[in-house]
Amino acid sequence: MTKIEKSKQIITPFGGINYIISYIKEAGVLELIDNQLGKRVKQAEYSYSDLILNLWSVFFTGGDCAEDINEHLHDCLSTVPNTKVANADTILGVLKKLKTRNESVTSSSGKIYETNRHDKLNQLNISILKQLNLLKSGNYYDFDYDNEILPTEKQDTKKTYKKVKGYFPGMATVNGNPVYFENRDGNMNVKTDQAAVLQRCYKMLKDNGIKINRSRMDAGSYSFDIVKTALEYSNLIYIRANRSDNLSDLLLENREWKKAIINGKGYEVCSVEYQPFKHKKNLAKITFRLVVSREKTGDPQQDMFTKDNMKYRSILTNDRASTEEEIIEYYNQRGKEEKEIDILNNDFGWSKMPFSNMNENTVFLTIMMIAKNIYTWLISIFSKTFKCLEKHFRIKKFIFRFVIVPAKWIKRSRYNVLKVFSKKPYELLKL
Numbered sequence: 001m002t003k004i005e006k007s008k009q010i011i012t013p014f015g016g017i018n019y020i021i022s023y024i025k026e027a028g029v030l031e032l033i034d035n036q037l038g039k040r041v042k043q044a045e046y047s048y049s050d051l052i053l054n055l056w057s058v059f060f061t062g063g064d065c066a067e068d069i070n071e072h073l074h075d076c077l078s079t080v081p082n083t084k085v086a087n088a089d090t091i092l093g094v095l096k097k098l099k100t101r102n103e104s105v106t107s108s109s110g111k112i113y114e115t116n117r118h119d120k121l122n123q124l125n126i127s128i129l130k131q132l133n134l135l136k137s138g139n140y141y142d143f144d145y146d147n148e149i150l151p152t153e154k155q156d157t158k159k160t161y162k163k164v165k166g167y168f169p170g171m172a173t174v175n176g177n178p179v180y181f182e183n184r185d186g187n188m189n190v191k192t193d194q195a196a197v198l199q200r201c202y203k204m205l206k207d208n209g210i211k212i213n214r215s216r217m218d219a220g221s222y223s224f225d226i227v228k229t230a231l232e233y234s235n236l237i238y239i240r241a242n243r244s245d246n247l248s249d250l251l252l253e254n255r256e257w258k259k260a261i262i263n264g265k266g267y268e269v270c271s272v273e274y275q276p277f278k279h280k281k282n283l284a285k286i287t288f289r290l291v292v293s294r295e296k297t298g299d300p301q302q303d304m305f306t307k308d309n310m311k312y313r314s315i316l317t318n319d320r321a322s323t324e325e326e327i328i329e330y331y332n333q334r335g336k337e338e339k340e341i342d343i344l345n346n347d348f349g350w351s352k353m354p355f356s357n358m359n360e361n362t363v364f365l366t367i368m369m370i371a372k373n374i375y376t377w378l379i380s381i382f383s384k385t386f387k388c389l390e391k392h393f394r395i396k397k398f399i400f401r402f403v404i405v406p407a408k409w410i411k412r413s414r415y416n417v418l419k420v421f422s423k424k425p426y427e428l429l430k431l
Contacts, residue, residue, distance in 0.1 A: 012076045014061045015407025015420050016399075020378060021057065021080050022431050029128055029374065036124045037098070050084045051091045056371045062399050065352050066091050079409055081416060092354055095367065099359040107192040114156070115193065116359045117182040117200070121366040126179055126208050128370060132377040134177050137209025141174045143234065144216050144337040145198060147190050150345070150365075155356040158187040167358060169365070170194065172201045173337050174212075177376065178344075178369045179205065183362040195225035202233035214238065214319075216334055222316065224277045231318070238331050241276070241290060241314035250274065251292060251312060260293075260325050263332065267293045268310075269324040276316065291315045291327045340372075347395040348372050385428050 024030065030049035037048045057077055058068050066088040069077070077085045098121075102114045129135040151166040160166050168188050172180040180201040184193075205212065215234040217226070222242045230237045250272055257268040274290040294310040315331050322330070344350040348368040353361040376391075379398055383389040388401045406421040420426045 009408060010075075010079060011406050011408045011421075012079050013406060014073075014076050014403050015405040015418070015422075015426075016403035017057060017061055017077065018080055018407065018418055018431060019382070019426070019429050020060050020403070021053065021083060023378060023381065024053065024056075024374065025082075026430070027377075028131055032127050032131060033124065036120060036127060040094075046084055046086050046090065046094070048094070051086055051094050052367055053083070054086055054091055055095075055367065056374065059348055059368070059371060059395070060375075060399070061403055062396075064349060066354060081409070095363050096355065096360050098363045099357075100362070102359050105188075105193045107189060113185040113188040113192065114358060115182060115184045115188075116362045118362055118366055119204075121363065121370070122180050122204060123208075125181075125366065125370045125373065126204065126210070129177055129179065129373055130208065132374070134373060134377060135174060135179075135208075135210055138211070140211045140213040140235075142214045142216065143172060143174055143202075143205075143212045144334060145170065145172045145201070145221065146218065146334075146338060146341075147171075147184070147194075147220060148338075148341045149186065150350060150353075152351075152353055152361075154353065154358075154361070156358050158185045160186040167361070170197050171341070171369075172198075173340055174205070174210065176337065176340070177373050178340060179210075181362070181366050181369055183358050183365065185358075190220035191223050191226070194221060195223075195229045198226060198229045198233075202229065206233065214330075216331060216337075218334065227277070227316070236319045237317060238319070238327065239316045240331070241274075241316045243312075243314075250290075251314075257294070258324075260328075262293070262325055262328055265295070267295050267328075269293045269328065271324055274316070288316050288318060289320055291317060291324050293324070293328055343394065344369060344372055348375075382429070385425055388424070 030053065033049040033052055034047050040047060054069060055066060058066060058073060061073055063073060070088050074085055077083060100116065100118050102116045105113045105115050107113065130137065147168055147170045149160045149162055149166050149168055151164045153165055157165040157167060160168060166186045167183055168186045169181060169183045171178055182197050202212065212234045214236045215230045216238045219240040219242050221239050227237065227239060257270050260267050260269045270292050272290050272292065273287050275287050292312060292314045294312045297309050297311045315327060317327060319327060348371055350365055350368060354364055355361045375395060379389060379393060380391050382402060383391050386402060389398065408419050410417045410419055418431060
């Protein structure tokens with residue numbers, strides 16, 4: 001018969017969280033939070049940094065909502081030295097108070113939409129990226145912008161073009177790191193107010209010394225105002241061109257197609273000079289390079305515009321130095337940036353927004369966007385010591401291979417010792 005022996009020793013199953021919290025503190029992230037968000041009232045038991053660190057710690061230990069800190073993680077996190085642990089109601093209640101007012105935006109057709117942004121949190125995000133050396137003042141970077149539907153049933157969500165209720169936020173990334181976020185009504189047209197969003201984002205980056213070499217966007221950014229804004233702040237732009245009668249006629253007139261292999265697939269490519277905004281001032285005389293690729297669709301039915309069975313894709317750019325293949329391959333890498341939304345949804349709580357209103361959820365979404373950037377920094381450090389880790393790992397694999405390790409704190413006369421029950425090289429990390 002097997003006997004079971006109980007022990008009253010406090011051993012945490014998430015020993016790796018001690019290192020995560022230690023590195024975040026050592027990097028000065030918590031000081032940045034309190035300096036930029038401000039101090040709470042004197043009688044407040046927890047600072048903003050205490051509560052935000054609590055929320056991040058939930059996700060770094062495998063939780064997926066703030067309430068997990070009450071049910072599963074409070075005792076574990078309380079063992080971390082010099083760390084205050086609040087309950088979920090306190091965390092979410094304080095985050096709620098950080099909300100900003102929604103703004104009304106009128107589209108060209110006269111429809112009114114609601115948007116929300118949090119300048120302080122967006123600035124905090126960029127400050128933390130610089131603090132962690134993920135971005136450096138004076139350096140040139142590549143910029144991506146995209147709008148993505150976040151399905152959710154909330155009090156103020158609208159039905160999106162995908163026929164589900166949700167928000168339709170815009171997010172910018174620089175070298176794969178989310179740098180800016182604005183929330184928008186789910187039924188808002190992608191082009192509405194986008195130039196203003198980009199203007200605010202680019203300006204914030206510029207004010208922080210971040211320079212943009214190349215800007216890359218999809219067809220939702222193909223408009224006069226958006227192109228003008230991108231050109232103002234970027235050396236080079238790459239924007240998917242919308243189809244039009246003029247563009248179709250231009251492609252049909254072109255006879256200089258050449259064969260190319262892109263990502264192992266055969267295409268025909270060409271470049272043509274193009275003036276897409278002839279009716280607009282300022283850009284009217286600017287001629288862009290239109291890089292076009294086409295491939296057979298396999299459908300015998302001919303296209304009504306081109307009178308053939310080819311599928312055309314066009315990229316508007318001012319890059320005249322690169323080959324067609326280089327431009328198309330660079331643009332196609334946007335898929336990597338679009339994965340950021342998937343990571344935020346599934347790894348950092350975006351699919352489980354805690355609040356009922358857009359402006360409150362904007363706070364949560366932006367704070368968790370910052371957590372994603374911190375995770376990028378952490379795993380890049382820990383993967384140098386732990387052979388079982390790779391920089392590209394999603395957080396679930398990181399938790400299994402690093403965070404989940406039995407450990408307990410032992411008090412000695414002059415100092416504390418973290419005893420880790422593992423053969424992995426935790427002793428090489430700083431605490």
